[in-house]
Amino acid sequence: xxxxxxxxxxxxxxxxWVWAGPVTGQTLAFLGxxxxxxxxxxxxxxxxxxxxxxEGVPGPDRSxxxxxxxxxxxxxxxxxxxxxxxxxxxxxxxxxxxxVENFGPGVMxxxxxxxxxxKAVKPGIVMFSMPAAGLDGPLxxxxxxxxxxxxxxxxxxxxxYAGGPPIPVENAxxxxxxxxxxxxxxxxxxxxxxxxxxxxxxxxxxxxAVMHMVGPAFMDFAMNGRNAQPKGxxxxxGVAAPHGVFPCSDDDRWVSIAVITEDEWKRLKAAxxxxxxxxxxxxxxxxxxxxxxxDLHAKLAEWTAQYDDRDLxxxxxxxxxxxxxxxxxxxxxxxxxxxxxGTYVEVTHPLGFKETIYGAYVKTSRTEAxxxxxxxxxxxxxxxxxxxxxxxxxxxxxxxEDEVIY
Amino acid sequence: MSAGALEGxxxxxxxxxxxxxxxxxxxxxxxxxxxxxxxxxxxxxxxWGPFPDDEPHLEKSGLHLFMNTSKRSVTLDVRNDAGRSxxxxxxxxxxxxxxxxxxxxxxxxxxxxxxxxxxxPNLVMxxxxxxxxxxxxxxxNGYDLNAYHLTGASSRYCGRPGEPPLEHGTFxxxxxxxxxxxxxxxxxxxxxxxxxxxxxxxxxxxxxxxAAFVGGQNIGxxxxxGKFDKRxxxxxxxxxxxxxLPCKDGHVWILCLETAQWNGLAKTMGDPEWMQLDIFQDMxxxxxxxxxxxxxxxxxxxEHGKMEIMERCQANxxxxxxxxxxxxxxxxxxxxxxxxxxxxxxxxxxxxRNLGAPFKMPACPGGPQTPAPLxxxxxxxxxxxxxxxxxxxxxxxxxxxIG
Numbered sequence: 001x002x003x004x005x006x007x008x009x010x011x012x013x014x015x016x017w018v019w020a021g022p023v024t025g026q027t028l029a030f031l032g033x034x035x036x037x038x039x040x041x042x043x044x045x046x047x048x049x050x051x052x053x054x055e056g057v058p059g060p061d062r063s064x065x066x067x068x069x070x071x072x073x074x075x076x077x078x079x080x081x082x083x084x085x086x087x088x089x090x091x092x093x094x095x096x097x098x099x100v101e102n103f104g105p106g107v108m109x110x111x112x113x114x115x116x117x118x119k120a121v122k123p124g125i126v127m128f129s130m131p132a133a134g135l136d137g138p139l140x141x142x143x144x145x146x147x148x149x150x151x152x153x154x155x156x157x158x159x160x161y162a163g164g165p166p167i168p169v170e171n172a173x174x175x176x177x178x179x180x181x182x183x184x185x186x187x188x189x190x191x192x193x194x195x196x197x198x199x200x201x202x203x204x205x206x207x208x209a210v211m212h213m214v215g216p217a218f219m220d221f222a223m224n225g226r227n228a229q230p231k232g233x234x235x236x237x238g239v240a241a242p243h244g245v246f247p248c249s250d251d252d253r254w255v256s257i258a259v260i261t262e263d264e265w266k267r268l269k270a271a272x273x274x275x276x277x278x279x280x281x282x283x284x285x286x287x288x289x290x291x292x293x294x295d296l297h298a299k300l301a302e303w304t305a306q307y308d309d310r311d312l313x314x315x316x317x318x319x320x321x322x323x324x325x326x327x328x329x330x331x332x333x334x335x336x337x338x339x340x341x342g343t344y345v346e347v348t349h350p351l352g353f354k355e356t357i358y359g360a361y362v363k364t365s366r367t368e369a370x371x372x373x374x375x376x377x378x379x380x381x382x383x384x385x386x387x388x389x390x391x392x393x394x395x396x397x398x399x400x401e402d403e404v405i406y
Numbered sequence: 407m408s409a410g411a412l413e414g415x416x417x418x419x420x421x422x423x424x425x426x427x428x429x430x431x432x433x434x435x436x437x438x439x440x441x442x443x444x445x446x447x448x449x450x451x452x453x454w455g456p457f458p459d460d461e462p463h464l465e466k467s468g469l470h471l472f473m474n475t476s477k478r479s480v481t482l483d484v485r486n487d488a489g490r491s492x493x494x495x496x497x498x499x500x501x502x503x504x505x506x507x508x509x510x511x512x513x514x515x516x517x518x519x520x521x522x523x524x525x526x527p528n529l530v531m532x533x534x535x536x537x538x539x540x541x542x543x544x545x546x547n548g549y550d551l552n553a554y555h556l557t558g559a560s561s562r563y564c565g566r567p568g569e570p571p572l573e574h575g576t577f578x579x580x581x582x583x584x585x586x587x588x589x590x591x592x593x594x595x596x597x598x599x600x601x602x603x604x605x606x607x608x609x610x611x612x613x614x615x616x617a618a619f620v621g622g623q624n625i626g627x628x629x630x631x632g633k634f635d636k637r638x639x640x641x642x643x644x645x646x647x648x649x650x651l652p653c654k655d656g657h658v659w660i661l662c663l664e665t666a667q668w669n670g671l672a673k674t675m676g677d678p679e680w681m682q683l684d685i686f687q688d689m690x691x692x693x694x695x696x697x698x699x700x701x702x703x704x705x706x707x708x709e710h711g712k713m714e715i716m717e718r719c720q721a722n723x724x725x726x727x728x729x730x731x732x733x734x735x736x737x738x739x740x741x742x743x744x745x746x747x748x749x750x751x752x753x754x755x756x757x758x759r760n761l762g763a764p765f766k767m768p769a770c771p772g773g774p775q776t777p778a779p780l781x782x783x784x785x786x787x788x789x790x791x792x793x794x795x796x797x798x799x800x801x802x803x804x805x806x807x808i809g
Contacts, residue, residue, distance in 0.1 A: 023618065031593040051520020052627045064626025068422050134766075139740035143725035147648065148639060148659035155734035156650065156659070158575030160562065166657050166729050167572060168641035168650045170563040176618040177582055183589035185765045187596050188411035188436055192770045200769035208746055209764040211573070212428075213581050217732045218457035219468025222759040226574070226807060227731040233551060236576050237454050237469065243553060245570040252636070256555040264547075302586070324543070324552040326571055328561035329634035331623045332616055341610070342543040343617050344625050355630030358617035362539070362590040365519065366605035 004365050006030025010190065012098040013038060013089070014073055015113070015212045017045050019146060019166055019172060019201045020130060020206065021102035022177020028098070028186065029072030030369040034191055037073040040080065041406050047079040048377075051331035054353040059375060061351055063114050067374020068357035071347075079406045086112035088389070088404070090121050095388050097193075098186055099352045115201040119275045126189040130182055131225075134205030146172025146206075153211040154218070160230030167230070178206045234293065241289040242268075245326055248309035254326035255309045257300070257316065262286065264321055271319035272303055347373040371387060381405060410437020411770040415595060416500045418443070419477070420484070420493075422449045424580035425534040425611060426506035426549065427473040429587045433504070434476035435763060441496060441788055442477045443484075448781045451567070458755070464781055465754040471778045472760060479779035480788045481809030485513045487505065489807035493517070494525050495792045501595050502530045504587070510545050519606040529604040532591040532595075534583045538610030550611070550700075554579035557615040562624065566639035580618035582619070583611030645689035646696045647671075650729060653707040657729040658715050660703060663689045670722035671802040674715075675706050754775040782809045 010033040016026035017039070025035040036068065039045060044060045047069065053062035076092075078085040082112050090113060093099055099118060103106055108129070115127050132149055133139040142152070150156045160167040187201045193199055205324070211218070216237060217228040228236075233244040240260045248255055259265050262285075269278045277283075277299050282292045289296050304312060309325040316323035327335070333344055333356070345359040350373065360369030385391045385405060399405040407609035415438040419430040424793030427442070427449070434440035442449070451470040454513075458466055473529040480496075483489040498684060499501050503513070503522065512518055512533075519531050536548035546552070551573055554560060573579075585688045594607055628634045642648035647660045662671045665688070672681040680686070680702055692699055707715060712728035719726035731736065735757075738748055746762045755777075785808055788800050802808045 002599075004600040006601050008591040008597070008600045027589055029582060031590065032597065052631055056631075064630065065623045068626050069622040073476070104562035132421055133740060134744055137740045137744045139738070143720060143723065144659075144727055145661055145725060148661050148725065148727050150523060150742070151479070151650075151659045151727045151729045151736075152735060154730050154735040155574060155576065156729045157731050158656075159572060160575070161565075161569065161572070165652060166638065166650050167566070168659070169574065170637060170641060170643075171623060172562075173559070173574070173578070173619060176584055176622060180582075180614075181616060181764070182591055184432060184585075184592055185411075185436075185767055187589065187592045189767060189769070191596050192411045192767075196769075197711060198769050200681065200767060203645050203766040205744070205765065208741070208744070208762075209747075210759060211735060211741075212764050213576050213578065214732055214735075214760055215472040216456070216469045216576065218736055218761055219472050221733045221736060223456060223468060224457045224460070226456075226734070227733045230575060233555075233570060237456060239454050243551060245551075245560075245572075247570075252561075252568075254555070256552045258549040258551045268534070316666075320547055322549050322552050323546040324548060324554040324556050327558050327616075328451040329558045329620065329628055329638060332621065333625060336544045337537065337541040338613065338616060341538060342623060343613050346629070356626050358621040358625060361610075361614045361617035362586050363540075363608040364590065364594060364605055365608070366603060367594075367601045371677055374574050 003367055007032035007372060010034070010098065011095050011096045012036065012100060013096045015099065015101035015103070017102065018047055019069055019175035020179045020182070022073055023099055023108040023176050024130070024182040024186070026070065026348060027180050027183040029372070032370060034156045035073050036092070036347055036384055037070065037075045038078050039075060039377060040077055041377065042079050046075050054349060054351070054355055056191065062356055067349065067355055069132055071182065071357050072370065072372050073375050074380040075377055077406055079225065079403055080111045082397070082404050083112065085404045088385070089113055090117065092384060093118050093125060094122045096122065097126060097190060099125060101128070102130045105131050105140050117141040120198060124193050124197055126186060126193060126199050127201045128182060128186050128204060129202065130178060130204040130206055133207045135176045146175040149174050149206055150210055152207045154214045155210060156230050156251065158217060162230065162232040162234060164230055174206060174210045178204070178209055181209055220269065228273050241285050242296055242300050246297070246304040248304055248307055248312060250308070252328070253309040255304055255312050256326055258322045260322070267320045268316070271316055271321060277302070303345045313391060345371060349373045349390050350376045350379055363367050409770060410772050411767055412506065413437040413795055415439070415502070417504060418496050418500045420503065420505040420507065422506065423451050424577040426504045427451065428581060428584040429532065429534060429591065430477065430504045431473055431475055432588045435774055436767070437770065440477040441784070442474060442479045442779065443482050443496070444479055445491065446481050446483055449476060452781065454533060471752065471755060471758060472522065474778035475760065475774035476776050477779055478784035478788060479782055480785050480786060481782035483807055485515065485804065486807045488802055488805055490516065492789070492792070492802065496551060497522060497529060498510045498526050500526065500529060502591060504532045504591070506534045508545065508547070509539050523604060526625045527603050528598060530591060530594040530598070531604070531605060532607045532609070533589050534587045534609045534611065536579070536611050538613055539608040550577045550580045553612040554615065556612040557776045558624070559615055560621040562620060562634055565637045568639065571637060579611040580614060582615050583609050640696070644693055646693035646699065647703060649700070651707050653699065653712050653715055656709055656712045656731070658712050659705055659729060660707070660725045667724050670724040673689045674718045674722050676722060688726050748774055750774060750777040753780065785809070
């Protein structure tokens, strides 16, 4: 595991903010890239102000959720409202391979860092833009938060209880999804650059990327003109049952059970000691079970409700049935599986307090991912402005005084 | 056909349904040569549909047609000695193997990373499973549903209190795992010289979500303070309005957190008096009084259509959006103008519509190049590339090694 990380030698200027853009930077950083988030004390990112804070002390360098989501990104401060700061940002881009940003279309141009300018500064630059709905088209200026972006893809129309209205997902699933997937075109573009010398401006529409998640439902629309509706935890394509989340003995404890094959149905019946209801002809084939799913699920729920969720999952797994407890947030940190995989790690923030973040959620056998704490604002100013850009000490001091580096 | 960004990368897929096929599709749509290895009976996705007019047909399943664009298909039985040997021939010349079989299944087939890396030490093996290659649940039987609900995502973020936590209604965990696998896997291929060779990339769909989605927002707080939250059934409980409300012809996502947005919403709604009340002047106070506020907003939304509400709110700077049905999303002029919906001509299914590239790379464009392959369509072609003569191929077919 002593070998170099795959993206060693790649340098990234990350203008991303809030969540999706910083996660793209984080993904590249896990894989070995040197990533500098550009931010400013004149406009502290909203996510830096979200509680809870390290050791309970409020402050823009102490938000625990911000640190987990931004970890791996370095940080430099530039007040991009000032032309001099924009010039320094361009100088930094000239020393980078990749630029990441998730503003609305046109904002980078206003900051003096549009693609045309940057490619003149650094031929071969890979610029990765990830606006909500892409860089062009009638909805390019659409205002959404990550929370509601999914409404434009059809995904929200699928989420809810069977026969009921759409139920909102209460946080932006699309942000980390797009942040992680965004690294794929960036690396693909680096490969293209290495082979041809040609850079490019990647137009990553978060709407279009997330809409692939409704690909299976889209095909039903394309073929049959049908619009899928919320169906609870039932099989997305309606081909198998039982398929759902069933109550267990304690309050708000549930077990997920997915029976896909006939063999698994036999195993489930056996695990239940072959109750009479399970041998009802209405539940014989997958098609029968899907046709009578309400009754089937009600019967199964009566059975699961007698048991502890973890015990039941273990028992069903021993019988070969795909079943698992439904975890709440409090179950995660000390769960033996996530502990064994090192999913969460405690690190020491540059300001000295301990914080628990997630580590490498993908395990790589030859190279161990780089895990860093969340960045303190401006923690890499010296490295970037003095070492990489070679700004002399006296000018550096002046830039700080003038709140250009700020 | 332009050369894609990943032209020259050779990928073998030993996967079915969603996670591995979607990951491999990303490679294929952007120019990699992806050979999909199917059992003689085909990827189960071929049986899952949806089908035109609901008539099952192995070549007309929507799930298959979506997941497997731009790939070549061969059939091969890895349980058969000659079949396994052929599979090893395939991966000996490949850059990556993408698979989503449970670890004990790969072991039973004699296809662990240890065995595979002796055949091709430069190969990047990308394994995408519900729970990963190690840890107490790694050999659990599991599907998307089981993986998703093991992450805390549903308990925390979706469903009404007292009612079951919800998945999104698609294969969310498998997609998330596929996205992580694509980025980390491509990095391992691209950075092979840095890394000093191939490696095993182990993706757990559950872990990726438990880390990057749920963990990112919640784990620091839980580790420090021992407290955690659960789903509320409302879009956001700390700030309001932030939820989905019904309207005349469907639903809208009402989001209005900043003062300027609230004023924009008031303007759109014709400046009703109640919106001026003190208790509705900031998002926190509005959230505390949400039970009084949401019915008042709903009275207005019920009088208007979702597209009209979205258009008028957006014009006033309010981030309100319509909850598009899948069809409304697909047929929206925005996606039409961006060329997102593509037409393909499939030899059996006929003309089909598909979704285009999930991102645009102008210097080396991607997206579906060819429709999903027929079952075993490329057997002769691919096995000939491995140096098999027509006679040998016939023999392999007769022995049941290939279809």
